[in-house]
Amino acid sequence: MRVLVTGSSGLIGSELVTFFDSRAERVVGIDNNMRADFFGPEGDTRWNLRRLLQATQRFQHFELDIRDRGVLTRHFEAEGPFDLIIHCAAQPSHDLAASRPLDDFDVNAGGTVNLLENTRRYSPDAVFVFLSTNKVYGDAPNELPLNELERRWDYARPEDYNGISEEMRIDRSKHSIFGASKVAADVMTQEYGRYFGMKTHCLRGGCLTGPNHSGVELHGFLSYLVKAQLLGRTYRIFGYKGKQVRDNIHSCDVARAVEEIYRNPRSGEVYNLGGGRANSCSILEAFDMVERLTGQKMKYEYVDEHRQGDHTCYISDLSRLESHYPGWGITKSLESIFKELVAAWEIRLTA
Numbered sequence: 001m002r003v004l005v006t007g008s009s010g011l012i013g014s015e016l017v018t019f020f021d022s023r024a025e026r027v028v029g030i031d032n033n034m035r036a037d038f039f040g041p042e043g044d045t046r047w048n049l050r051r052l053l054q055a056t057q058r059f060q061h062f063e064l065d066i067r068d069r070g071v072l073t074r075h076f077e078a079e080g081p082f083d084l085i086i087h088c089a090a091q092p093s094h095d096l097a098a099s100r101p102l103d104d105f106d107v108n109a110g111g112t113v114n115l116l117e118n119t120r121r122y123s124p125d126a127v128f129v130f131l132s133t134n135k136v137y138g139d140a141p142n143e144l145p146l147n148e149l150e151r152r153w154d155y156a157r158p159e160d161y162n163g164i165s166e167e168m169r170i171d172r173s174k175h176s177i178f179g180a181s182k183v184a185a186d187v188m189t190q191e192y193g194r195y196f197g198m199k200t201h202c203l204r205g206g207c208l209t210g211p212n213h214s215g216v217e218l219h220g221f222l223s224y225l226v227k228a229q230l231l232g233r234t235y236r237i238f239g240y241k242g243k244q245v246r247d248n249i250h251s252c253d254v255a256r257a258v259e260e261i262y263r264n265p266r267s268g269e270v271y272n273l274g275g276g277r278a279n280s281c282s283i284l285e286a287f288d289m290v291e292r293l294t295g296q297k298m299k300y301e302y303v304d305e306h307r308q309g310d311h312t313c314y315i316s317d318l319s320r321l322e323s324h325y326p327g328w329g330i331t332k333s334l335e336s337i338f339k340e341l342v343a344a345w346e347i348r349l350t351a
Contacts, residue, residue: 001262004082004123006030006066006115007089008059009045011213011220012131014052015251016086016258021056023259028079030064030089034107038096039216047348048212066111076122084262085123087115087130090182094135094307097178105181112185116192116200124198127265129258130189132202133182134272134316137164138173139309146313152243152282153313163247163277163315166204166270176309186270193268201261203254206274206316209337210251211344222248222286226341229290230349234299239306242283245313247274250332250340260325271324274316279334289335293342 001024007013008029020027029052036044052059062079064071066089076082090108091097097104112130119128141164145156155161170183186202193200207221215223217236228235257273281289287298306312322329332340 001025001083002081003027004030004079004085006087008061009033009049009052010035010088011210012208012251012254013086013088014048014212015210015255016088017052017056017059019252019255019259020084021058024058027056027059028082029059029061030066030075031061032063032065034065034091035214038091038093043214043216045214048214051212066114067106069114072114072118076118081123082126085115085119085126085128086258087112087128090131091178094176094178094310097176097181101177104177105184108178108181109184109188113188116188120192120196120198126199127262128189128192128198128200129261130185130200130202132186132189132204133179134164134204134206134274134311134314135175135179135309136170136183136186136204137168138170138175138179139311140169140173141314142312144313148243151284151288152245153240154245155313155315161277162319163317164272165317166272166320174309176307179309190268190270197267199265199267200269201266202270203257203273204270205254206247206249206272206314208251208254209248209341211340212251221246222337222341225283225286226290226338227345227349229294229296229298230342230345232296232299234301237283237300237302239304239310240312242300242302244306244311245280245282245315246311247276247280247315248334248337249273249275249279249330250337253330253332256331257321257325257328260328264325266324271321272316272318273321274318275330275334276318277315279330279337280315281334289338290342293338
């Protein structure tokens with residue numbers, strides 16, 4: 001098996017490189033460290049690339065920009081064909097997209113089309129997995145009735161208990177500029193599957209997390225929260241009284257889902273992928289958990305204005321993925337995720 005991973009120095013990309021390094025004949029990674037451009041020095045992923053180069057045996061890194069069609073085509077011609085292509089490269093920030101909409105769309109939408117077309121031409125039999133996002137639903141999930149509890153918002157109706165399914169609409173809502181560019185990429189990925197018969201899959205992620213995240217304020221909810229707490233920084237809460245809920249999935253469980261899809265691929269498929277209800281928490285609940293683990297109080301300030309297109313309560317309904325791939329399930333609990341994040345940041349901040 002020959003594997004291509006885009007965004008290979010990021011959280012999910014690096015997890016996939018490590019995961020398939022022991023399973024594949026060869027793992028090819030594409031990453032140009034554009035996170036450093038997007039987020040400054042704290043977003044730099046070179047440390048993660050160095051870790052990968054030391055820890056892997058079959059991984060080869062290429063400094064490529066997925067927006068450059070010519071360079072990408074030459075890469076597919078020279079290094080392919082691939083059996084599995086996992087597209088993780090993205091401009092990932094809800095907030096940053098508003099100030100750099102052209103860069104956001106060129107990376108998220110344009111880069112995805114470039115990869116799909118090169119896959120069609122040079123690796124037509126490959127399984128293609130795109131890391132999409134729950135932001136493709138825009139703020140439509142906010143239309144569900146909610147109950148306000150002491151430390152979180154939660155769904156009011158029993159039929160919504162398991163969270164948001166793939167039946168939720170993706171239009172007629174406010175997405176954020178980031179969400180809109182990912183919608184374009186998501187729909188195009190589906191279309192290459194349905195129109196050309198390719199084995200394409202969209203994974204609409206909730207909060208993807210893990211110890212190898214370069215968490216920054218504009219991206220990386222749990223990782224940045226733990227980092228801020230350990231550094232004694234003031235964490236800013238944007239609206240919803242800090243009771244907004246997200247479901248959190250460890251990067252290794254994302255990699256396991258990709259492996260299951262590779263073993264039994266479909267065409268033009270879509271799955272919600274998060275931690276589900278068991279791994280959900282509000283910001284206030286996340287504060288409680290990290291304070292218990294570190295013994296330090298969280299410093300925070302409240303901004304009484306939520307981000308545009310943001311979700312009040314989002315929990316991924318995993319039923320569709322679990323029904324298609326019964327061998328897959330969540331293996332990392334929320335408690336274990338927090339423990340890993342705290343341990344990883346304690347090491348990185350003292351190194």
